[in-house]
Amino acid sequence: MRGSEMYHYRMRRLVDGLMRVLVWLALVVALIPLFSILGEVFSKGAPHLNMDVLISPMPTVGEQGGGIGNAIQGTLITIFLASIIGVPLGVLSGIFLSEYGEFKLSSAVRFFNDVLSGFPSIVIGIFSYTIIVTSIGFSVMAAAFALAIIMIPIITRTTEEALKIVPLTVREAALALGISRWKTLIYIVIRGAKRGIATGILLAIARVAGESAPILITMGYWRWWFSGLNKPVANLALNIYLFAVSPFDNWRNLAWLSALTLTAMILMINVVMRIFTKEKYI
Amino acid sequence: MMGHPYKFEVEKLDAYFGEKKVLNNINMKIRDKAVTAIIGPSGCGKTTLLRCLNRMHEIIPGARVHGKVLFNGVNIYDDEIDPVTIRRKIGMVFQKPNPFPMMSIYENVAIGLKLNGVRERKKLDSAVERALKMANLWDEVKNDLHRSGASLSGGQQQRLCIARALAVEPEAILMDEPCSALDPIATEKIESLIRNLAEEYAVIIVTHNMQQAARVSDFTAFLYLGELIEYGTTKELFENPKNPLTEKYITGRFG
C-alpha cells in the first residue's frame, strides 16, 4: 500500500470504529429509561402484590387495604367490548382495502384510515362523549366505543399489509383450482395472513389497554364492580392517575400496583405477539 | 368427448389488456394425450395464450378476450359457462412454486377437493396419495405429510403444486414455465413428469427454454408479437422450420 492509501485506510477504520461506539451509546441511552421504568414499577409495585389486592375492589377515603380487582375486571371488560366492535370492523376494512383495491373509494378509505390513526385519543374520547355519553351517560359502552375507534385504523392497516404479503400467485393458484373468489379469500388468503392479522389485533389491544384520556372522558371514576353496560367500570390506567396524586399511602401503593399490572399485561401481549410472528411463513 | 380429436380448438382468438392487443387472431388445435409447447420471446403473448385456455386471463383487471376456445368441443367463452367450473377441469401450474401458505403438504393437495365439497376422510386420503404419486412426490413425503408445504425444496414444491392441480382430477394441465425457478436436477424430474402426464392428459407448457420444448413436447407453437407464426410437430419445427422468423428465433439469431 502506498502512503496515502495507508492513511485513508486508517482514517476509514477510525471513522468506522467511532460510528460503532456512537451507535452503541445511543442504544444504551435509549434503553436506560425503559429499564428504569420497568425497575421502578416493579420495585414499587411488587411488594404490595398479593392475592387479596388482586380480587378486592378499591378502597374509599380513609378505608385501609382495598385492591385493584374491580379495575382489572373493568379493564378486561372494556377491552373485550372494544374488541368486539373494533376487530371485525378493522379486519373487514383491511380485507376491503387489500382485496377490492380496484375501487376508487379504497384510496380515500386508506387516507382517512391513516388520518384516524394519527388522531389524538382525547379527540376520539370527546367524539364518543357527544354520541354515547350524552344519550346513555358515562358508561363502559361509551369507553369501549372510543377504544374501538382507536383500534380500527391499527387493525385495518396491519390486516391490509398481512393480506398483501400473500403473493398474487397463491390467489391465482387457488382460482386456477376452480375455487371461487370468496372461498379463496377466506380459506386460503386469510389463512396465509392469519399471523399478521393476529399481530395487528394484539398490537391494537396493547395500544388501547393503556389509554387513559378517552376513558376519563367517557366513564370517569368508578370504584365499584361491573354493574351493567350503561354504567362505568373501573380502569387500571385511570387508577394510576387517580391514586398516584392522592394523600393516602395505601392509595399510592395501589397506583404502583396498577402500573405493574398494566405493564405486565402489555408485556404479555407483546410476548404472545412475538410467539405468533416468530415462525415465518411465505 | 367422442368426436373431438382435439382437446382444445382455439378459433380467431384475440386478447387484450385494456386497449393493448396482446394476442391477434390465434387459431390452433391442441391434441389430447400429448405435450404441446408454446415458445417465443418475452412479451410475445405465450403466457396470455395459456391463460386464455382456462379463463385465467380475465381475472386481471382490464383484461378481455374475443373469439372462441373450444374445450372438448364446447366454447368455454359461452355466456352460460361458469369460469370456475372450467378452471376445475383444466389444471394450472405456475412459474414459481406457490404452495398455499400455512398449510401442510396434505392440506395443499386436499384443499381443492375440500373446497369443492369432498368431506370424506377416506376419499381425501386416497386422492392425496394418488395425486402425490402421479407427481412423483409420494416417496419423498409419505412419512411426513403434515409437514409444512413451504418446508420442501423448490423442486419438491413445484411437484407439490402439480399434485395439487392433479388432485381435482382435471382433464388438461397448463404449465407456465414450470422449471424457470428450478435447478437442472429438479428440472429434469419435472420434465420426465411432464412426459408421464402426457399419457393421460393434454399438457400445454409455456417455456423460455427451447431445449426444454424440444425435449418434452410433441408439438410446438412459436408465437411472436401476439401472432402464431408457426405450429407443428416439435421435430419439424426445431429441425426444419418453415418460417424464417422461427428459424431466426430458434437458432438464437433474433435481430
Add this chain to the structure above:
Amino acid sequence: MSKPIDSGLRQIKTLLQKMGGLAMESIKLSIHAFNKQEDAHIQIEAWSNMILILSEEVEDKATELMALHQPMAKDLRTLKAYIKISYDIERFGRYALDISEIQRTIGRWEIRGAVFSIDELVSKVMRIVSLALSLVEEEDQSIIWELASVESEIDSLHLRGLKALIELKDADPKQLIAYALTIRYLERIADHACYIAESMTYAYTGKRITLR
C-alpha cells in the same frame, strides 16, 4: 447476428475444404498414374489417411458443438450435413486409392487394338466434385442444376464406357478389368458428389432433394 456456434461451424467448414482439396489431388493423381500405368499408391494412401484423420476431427468437433450448443434448425441441419459430407469426401479418397491399387493387384496390362479413353468421364467427374465442394463453401441454387445435369451425363458415359469395353476386340483381359473398375469407381465418386449436394441443399433450405 453472430452466435458462439458460428465459429465452430466455420472451423468444420475449413476442415472439409482441406479434405476436399486432398481428395481432388488424390483423384487427379490416381487417374494420371492409371493412364501411365505408374504406381502412385503410396502418395495417395498417405493423402487418403490424412483425409481420414481430418474426418475424425470433423466428427469430434461436430459432436462437441451438438453437445455444447444444442443447435436448432439450420445450425442443426448444417452439422448433420457436415458429418455426412466428411464421410462422402473420405470415400473420394478411398476410391482414388482403389484406382491407384488396380495395377498393383492385377499387374500391368498391354494396350492392344482400338484406343479406349476415359478422359471425358474424368473431366466430368472432376467437374462434379468441384461443384459439390463449392456448394459446401456457399449456397448457390444454380450449382445444383448444373450438378444434376453433369451427373446424368456421367451416368450415361459410365454405361457407354462399359458397353464399349465389351465390344473392344482382342483386348488384354487385364486392361478390360482395369478400365471397368476405374470407370465404376469414377461413377461412385460422382454419386458421392451428389450426396454432398443433397446434404447441403437440406442444410440450406430444409428441403430434401434426390439428384440421382
